[in-house]
Amino acid sequence: MPQRVEGSIDVVAPVEKVYDYWKTLENLPQFMTNVEEVRQTGPDTTHWVVKGPLGAKLEFDARTTQNEPNEAIGWNTENGQVQTSGQVRFKELGSDRTRVEVQMNYWDAPGGKAGEVASRLVANPQVMVQQDLQNFKEILEGTATPEDIQQRPAAATAQSSAVAFLTSGTGLLVLGGGVVLWLLMRRRGGDSSRGKSRIIFEF
Numbered sequence: 001m002p003q004r005v006e007g008s009i010d011v012v013a014p015v016e017k018v019y020d021y022w023k024t025l026e027n028l029p030q031f032m033t034n035v036e037e038v039r040q041t042g043p044d045t046t047h048w049v050v051k052g053p054l055g056a057k058l059e060f061d062a063r064t065t066q067n068e069p070n071e072a073i074g075w076n077t078e079n080g081q082v083q084t085s086g087q088v089r090f091k092e093l094g095s096d097r098t099r100v101e102v103q104m105n106y107w108d109a110p111g112g113k114a115g116e117v118a119s120r121l122v123a124n125p126q127v128m129v130q131q132d133l134q135n136f137k138e139i140l141e142g143t144a145t146p147e148d149i150q151q152r153p154a155a156a157t158a159q160s161s162a163v164a165f166l167t168s169g170t171g172l173l174v175l176g177g178g179v180v181l182w183l184l185m186r187r188r189g190g191d192s193s194r195g196k197s198r199i200i201f202e203f
Helices: 015-023 025-030 112-122 125-141 146-151 155-166 169-195
Strands: 003-011 035-040 045-051 057-068 072-080 083-094 097-107
Touching: 003 125, 015 025, 015 072, 015 083, 015 097, 015 125, 025 035, 025 146, 057 083, 097 125, 125 146
Parallel strands: none
Antiparallel strands: 003 097, 035 045, 045 057, 057 072, 072 083, 083 097
């Protein structure tokens, strides 16, 4: 089922600088946490390597379908493991201020329905887009370098780590213990109306 993800951010930089940085697609891995590589393969075609759900590495080819200087860039995938399309719009808000608006549509998550569910478990596309835009803003405004960005834990990575922990033996043990404690508290809570007893947990 198609999904749409949107995000926007204001960057303190002239629209020409913002557009020029983004149109050089090889720059995208510097601020997009799930993009590993973008390689030019023709005048308007590129090959992408991205991080997929549960640590998978996915590859696809894309074609630039729109390129209006200082205004918009659009794309559409042509083949590979990901089917997506989208547009980035650049709106000049002043001589040194630009609004960047991103809209992405994607279909057919790898692994079918199970892959779609898994991808939602380990990564929130909306969170990822907003984080990538924040990274882009910081690079353009000079408050962070691409190297700084690459060293940060991504929101999706943190989310994936949490899921990995919860599905591990230790995570399941912690979850199971929590359920047992909750059941004990409910049972004792019912008894407290008769015996006025209470349970105190200290950590």
